[in-house]
Amino acid sequence: MTASFFIRRIAYGLLLMLGVVILNFLLIRLAPGDPAVVIAGEMGGIDAQMLAAIRADYGLDKPLPTQLWIYLSNVVQGNLGESFFFNQPVATLISARIGPTILLVLTAQVLSIVIGMFLGVIAARKPNGPLSGFVSVFATIGYAVPVFWTGIMLVILFASVFPIFPVEGMRSVRLRDAGPIAQFFDVAHHLVLPAFTLAIIYLAQYARLSRASMMDVLGSDYIRTARAKGATEQSVLFKHALRNAALPILTVAGLQFGNLISGALLVETVFNWPGMGRLAFDSILRRNYPTVLGVLFFAAAMVVAANILTDLSYRWADPRLRGRE
Amino acid sequence: MSALLEIEDLNVTFNTRYGAVTALDSVSLHVNAGETLGVVGESGCGKSITALSVMGLIPSPPGRIAGGSIRLNGEELTTASPARMRAIRGAEAAMIFQEPMTSLNPVFTVGAQIAEAIMLHQKVGADQAMRAAVALLDRVGIPSPDARARDYPHQLSGGMRQRVMIAMAVSCRPKMLIADEPTTALDVTVQAQIFDLLNEIQRDFGAAIVLITHDMGAIAEMADRVAVMYAGRVIEGATADDVLDHPQHPYARGLIDCIPNIAKGDAALREIPGVVPPLHLLGAGCAFAARCAHANNRCHTEKPKLAAHGHHPAACHAVQEGRI
Amino acid sequence: MTEPTVPEPYVAESPGREAWRMYSRNRTALFGLGLLFVILAITFYGSFFYAGDAYDIVWAPHEPPMVTPEFPLGTDYLGRDIVTGMLKGGGPTMAVGAAAALITMVIGVSLGALAGFYGGWIDTALMRFTEFFQVLPALLFAMVLVTLFSPSLWTIAFAIGVVSWPQTARLTRAEFMKIKELEYVTAARAIGAKNTRIIWKVILPNAAPPLIVSAALTIGVAILFEAGLSFLGLGDPNVMSWGLMIGANRDQLLDAWWPVTFPGLAIFLTVLAVSLVGDGLNDAFNPKLRER
Ligand SMILES: Nc1ncnc2c1ncn2[C@@H]1O[C@H](COP(=O)(O)OP(=O)(O)OP(=O)(O)O)[C@@H](O)[C@H]1O
Ligand SMILES: [Mg+2]
Numbered sequence: 001m002t003a004s005f006f007i008r009r010i011a012y013g014l015l016l017m018l019g020v021v022i023l024n025f026l027l028i029r030l031a032p033g034d035p036a037v038v039i040a041g042e043m044g045g046i047d048a049q050m051l052a053a054i055r056a057d058y059g060l061d062k063p064l065p066t067q068l069w070i071y072l073s074n075v076v077q078g079n080l081g082e083s084f085f086f087n088q089p090v091a092t093l094i095s096a097r098i099g100p101t102i103l104l105v106l107t108a109q110v111l112s113i114v115i116g117m118f119l120g121v122i123a124a125r126k127p128n129g130p131l132s133g134f135v136s137v138f139a140t141i142g143y144a145v146p147v148f149w150t151g152i153m154l155v156i157l158f159a160s161v162f163p164i165f166p167v168e169g170m171r172s173v174r175l176r177d178a179g180p181i182a183q184f185f186d187v188a189h190h191l192v193l194p195a196f197t198l199a200i201i202y203l204a205q206y207a208r209l210s211r212a213s214m215m216d217v218l219g220s221d222y223i224r225t226a227r228a229k230g231a232t233e234q235s236v237l238f239k240h241a242l243r244n245a246a247l248p249i250l251t252v253a254g255l256q257f258g259n260l261i262s263g264a265l266l267v268e269t270v271f272n273w274p275g276m277g278r279l280a281f282d283s284i285l286r287r288n289y290p291t292v293l294g295v296l297f298f299a300a301a302m303v304v305a306a307n308i309l310t311d312l313s314y315r316w317a318d319p320r321l322r323g324r325e
Numbered sequence: 326m327s328a329l330l331e332i333e334d335l336n337v338t339f340n341t342r343y344g345a346v347t348a349l350d351s352v353s354l355h356v357n358a359g360e361t362l363g364v365v366g367e368s369g370c371g372k373s374i375t376a377l378s379v380m381g382l383i384p385s386p387p388g389r390i391a392g393g394s395i396r397l398n399g400e401e402l403t404t405a406s407p408a409r410m411r412a413i414r415g416a417e418a419a420m421i422f423q424e425p426m427t428s429l430n431p432v433f434t435v436g437a438q439i440a441e442a443i444m445l446h447q448k449v450g451a452d453q454a455m456r457a458a459v460a461l462l463d464r465v466g467i468p469s470p471d472a473r474a475r476d477y478p479h480q481l482s483g484g485m486r487q488r489v490m491i492a493m494a495v496s497c498r499p500k501m502l503i504a505d506e507p508t509t510a511l512d513v514t515v516q517a518q519i520f521d522l523l524n525e526i527q528r529d530f531g532a533a534i535v536l537i538t539h540d541m542g543a544i545a546e547m548a549d550r551v552a553v554m555y556a557g558r559v560i561e562g563a564t565a566d567d568v569l570d571h572p573q574h575p576y577a578r579g580l581i582d583c584i585p586n587i588a589k590g591d592a593a594l595r596e597i598p599g600v601v602p603p604l605h606l607l608g609a610g611c612a613f614a615a616r617c618a619h620a621n622n623r624c625h626t627e628k629p630k631l632a633a634h635g636h637h638p639a640a641c642h643a644v645q646e647g648r649i
Numbered sequence: 650m651t652e653p654t655v656p657e658p659y660v661a662e663s664p665g666r667e668a669w670r671m672y673s674r675n676r677t678a679l680f681g682l683g684l685l686f687v688i689l690a691i692t693f694y695g696s697f698f699y700a701g702d703a704y705d706i707v708w709a710p711h712e713p714p715m716v717t718p719e720f721p722l723g724t725d726y727l728g729r730d731i732v733t734g735m736l737k738g739g740g741p742t743m744a745v746g747a748a749a750a751l752i753t754m755v756i757g758v759s760l761g762a763l764a765g766f767y768g769g770w771i772d773t774a775l776m777r778f779t780e781f782f783q784v785l786p787a788l789l790f791a792m793v794l795v796t797l798f799s800p801s802l803w804t805i806a807f808a809i810g811v812v813s814w815p816q817t818a819r820l821t822r823a824e825f826m827k828i829k830e831l832e833y834v835t836a837a838r839a840i841g842a843k844n845t846r847i848i849w850k851v852i853l854p855n856a857a858p859p860l861i862v863s864a865a866l867t868i869g870v871a872i873l874f875e876a877g878l879s880f881l882g883l884g885d886p887n888v889m890s891w892g893l894m895i896g897a898n899r900d901q902l903l904d905a906w907w908p909v910t911f912p913g914l915a916i917f918l919t920v921l922a923v924s925l926v927g928d929g930l931n932d933a934f935n936p937k938l939r940e941r
Contacts (some may be wrong), residue, residue: 136862143924146876147919152902226430265788266881307784
C-alpha cells in the first residue's frame with residue numbers, strides 16, 4: 001500500500017507541475033505587450049530577426065491551444081527557452097544554480113528543525129522557566145525581523161567586527177584547485193552565515209511550536225504509562241515524547257518549505273550565494289522572463305518534492321496513517 | 326505482621342488558582358500481600374491521586390505530597406530517591422490505567438512497549454525481551470500473540486489494549502498491582518473478561534491488587550477488603566462483606582442502596598443526590614454534611630475521625646453518636 | 650431532553666467588549682498596541698505634514714549619525730537625509746501592507762467560505778486550487794507578477810494578495826466546516842434562511858475571531874513582503890520606502906552601516922507591533938489558552 005500511495009502522490013505532484021507550466025504560459029500571454037518582446041526580454045538589442053525567430057519557435061502566430069501544446073512539449077523535452085543575455089539555454093543555466101540553492105535550503109531546514117526542537121524540548125520541561133520565556137520572545141522577534149536585514153546585519157558584524165566567517169559567495173578563489181576535503185570545508189565555511197540567517201526565523205518558530213507540542217504530549221496518558229514502567233527521564237523525553245511531539249513540526253516544516261525558498265531568494269542576494277534566487281534576481285532586473293519562469297518552475301518542483309517527502313516521512317513517523325495491511 | 330503496602334496519614338496538595346487545595350487529607354490504608362483491596366467513591370474523591378502517590382507519579386508541579394508516609398515492604402517511598410522510585414515502578418509496583426485507548430504510545434508496537442518494560446528492570450537482550458513479551462501477550466489471552474506483538478496500539482480494540490496494559494504491568498512480576506478503573510472505558514462483556522483475567526493473574530503471580538472502581542458488583546466479586554473514599558478522605562474501611570452488608574457511613578449506605586442486585590452481578594453505581602464539593606470549597610466540617618440526611622451542627626463544624634464504633638470503622642459523627 | 654429552543658443569538662451581545670477586557674489585561678499586547686500607535690502617528694505625520702523630500706540630496710554622502718545636528722541619523726550614499734527617508738518611507742510600506750492584507754483576506758475568506766460551506770466537489774476543486782498556489786514560492790511568484798505587470802503600489806499590493814491567500818482560505822474553510830455543524834446554523838436553516846444569508850450573517854460573524862487574528866498576522870507578513878520586494882528593487886521606483894532604502898544602500902554597507910540599519914529596525918518594530926497585537930487578540934479571544 002505504501003507503494004501505491006507513493007505512486008498516487010507522485011502522479012498528483014506531476015499534475016501540479018503541469019499546472020505550473022500552464023501558469024507560466026498564461027503569465028507570458030497575460031503580460032501587457034507583444035509576447036515575443038516579453039520572451040526576448042532584456043532591454044535593448046532586440047532586432048526584428050530575433051523576434052521572428054521567437055515567433056516561429058513558440059508558434060506565436062498559431063491559435064492559443066497550439067501555442068500551449070508547443071510550450072508544453074518543449075518543457076517536457078527539457079527546453080525552457082533561451083537566455084539571450086547569458087546566451088545559454090535556461091535549463092542549463094538553472095541546473096548549474098540549483099545545487100547551491102538546495103544546499104542552502106536543506107542546511108537551513110535541518111538547522112532550524114534540530115536546534116528549534118532541541119530548544120523547545122528543553123523549554124517544555126519548565127513551562128515557566130527562563131528558557132521558555134526566551135523561546136517565546138525569540139519566536140516573536142524572529143517572526144518580525146526581515147530576513148534580508150538579519151543577513152545584512154550579520155554581514156556588517158562578521159565583515160568588520162569578527163571576521164571569522166566569509167560574507168560573500170560560496171567558494172574562495174584561492175582554493176579553486178584544492179583537494180575535495182579542503183573544498184568541502186571551504187563551502188561549509190561560506191555556508192555558515194547564509195544558512196543561519198535563513199534558519200533563524202524558522203528555528204524560532206519551531207522552538208515555540210515544539211515547546212507547545214511537547215507540553216501537550218508530556219501531559220498525555222502514554223507518558224504516564226512510560227513513567228509507570230520505570231523509564232528514565234531522558235527516555236521519557238527523547239524516546240516516548242519527542243517522536244510524538246515531532247509530528248506537528250514535520251507538518252509545519254513541510255508547509256514552510258515554499259517560504260524557505262522565498263527566504264533563500266533574499267538571502268542569496270545578500271550573501272551573493274550563486275543559487276537560483278540570485279539568478280532569478282539578476283534575470284528579473286534584465287527582464288529575462290524565460291529564466292525567471294524557469295526558476296519558478298524549478299522552485300515549484302522543489303516544493304512538490306519536499307511535500308512528497310514530508311508525506312512519506314509522516315507516514316513513517318506515525319503508524320496510525322499507515323493503515324492495516 | 327506488617328502489610329505489603331502501608332499508607333499512613335497521607336496528605337497531598339495541589340496548587341491551583343484558588344490557592345493550595347488538599348486533594349488527600351490524612352489518608353490511611355494498608356494492603357496485605359496477595360489480597361485485593363477495593364477502593365470506591367465518587368468521581369474526584371482522590372482515588373487516582375492515592376494510587377499515583379504510591380507510584381510516585383503525582384504531577385508535580387502542581388501536586389506535592391505534603392505529609393504522611395507510604396511504605397512498600399517496609400521501605401519508605403515518600404522520601405525515596407528518584408532513581409530508587411524508577412527501580413520500584415514497574416518492578417515492585419505496577420499500575421494499570423483507566424484509558425486503554427490513550428495509555429499506550431501510538432508510535433511504538435505493543436510488543437516493543439512490553440519488551441521495554443522488561444528491559445528496564447531485567448538484564449536481558451532485546452530478542453529475549455521480545456519473546457517474553459509475546460509469551461505475556463499469550464498469557465493475557467491475546468490470540469496470535471506473535472502477530473499482535475508487531476501491531477501498533479491503534480490496530481487493537483479497547484479490551485485488547487487493556488490486556489496489553491495488564492501484560493505490561495505484570496511483566497516484572499510486581500508484588501503490588503494497582504488497577505485504576507481498569508474497565509470503565511470498556512464494554513460490559515469485556516469488563517467481565519478483564520476482571521477474570523485480573524483474578525487469574527493474581528492467583529498465578531501472587532500479586533496484591535488495589536482495585537479502584539465505581540462498580541460495586543466488581544467489588545463484591547473481587548475485593549477482600551474495601552476502603553470508601555469521599556472528598557480526599559477514607560470514610561469507611563473493613564472487609565468487603567462487612568461494608569457491603571452493613572455499611573455504616575451514610576455515604577457508604579447511599580452507595581450500597583443504589584445497587585439493584587449484587588448477586589446478579591450487573592450492579593452499577595447510581596447517583597446519590599448532590600455533588601462532591603470542589604476541593605477549594607471544603608469547609609471545617611464533614612465534607613458529606615451538605616448531602617447528608619443525618620447531619621447536625623457538629624457535622625458542619627467538626628471533621629469526624631475514622632474510628633471504630635459498632636460494626637467497623639467509619640468517619641461519621643452520626644454513627645459514632647449512635648444516631649443511626 | 651429539552652425541547653428545541655431558539656438558539657443563542659447569532660452574535661452575542663458584546664464579545665468585542667469582553668475581548669477588549671481580556672486584551673487590556675495583557676501587558677505585552679498593550680505594548681504592541683502602543684508601539685503600533687506611535688509608528689502610525691509618526692508615519693502619518695511624515696506622509697502628510699513633513700515637508701522634506703526623501704529623494705533630495707541635502708548633504709555630503711555617508712554623514713554618520715549623531716554628528717551633524719540637522720541629520721541625526723546621518724545621510725546615505727548619495728547624501729540623502731535618512732530621517733526624511735524614515736518618515737516618508739513608512740507610509741507606502743504600511744499602505745501596501747494593509748491593502749495586500751485586505752486583498753488576501755477577501756480572496757482567502759471567500760474561497761475558504763465557499764469550500765467549507767458547500768463541501769463536496771466545490772470543496773475538492775477549491776482545495777486543489779489552493780494546493781496549487783501553495784506550491785509556488787510566494788516571494789518568487791510575487792516578483793514575477795510585479796515585473797510582468799510593472800511595479801506600482803497597486804500591483805505590489807495585488808501581487809502580495811494573490812500569493813498569500815491560501816493560508817487564510819484553509820483557516821476559513823476549517824472554521825466554516827466546524828461552525829456549519831453547530832446548532833444555531835441548523836436552526837437558521839430550519840427557519841428557511843438562504844445560503845448566502847447563512848454564510849454572511851450566521852457563520853461569518855462566528856468565525857470572525859480567528860479571522861481577525863489571522864488578518865493582523867497577514868498585515869505583518871504583507872509588510873515583510875513589501876519590504877523584501879522593494880529591497881530587491883522591485884518596488885515602485887518613484888516612492889521611497891524602508892525596503893528600498895536598504896536595497897539602495899546595500900552595496901555600500903561596509904562603508905556605512907547606518908543607512909541600512911535604521912530602516913530595517915523600523916520594519917522590524919512595525920511587524921513586531923502588528924504581530925504582538927495579533928497574538929494579543931488571539932489570547933483575548935481564547936482566554937482558556939492563557940490559563941496554562
Ligand atoms: N493536576 C491537578 N491539579 C489540581 N487538582 C487536581 C489535579 N489532579 C487532581 N486534582 C484534584 O484531586 C482530586 C482527586 O482527583 P482524582 O483523580 O484522584 O479523583 P478520582 O477519585 O480518581 O476520580 P475519578 O473517579 O473521576 O477518576 C480532584 O478533585 C481533582 O480536582
Ligand atoms: Mg481516577
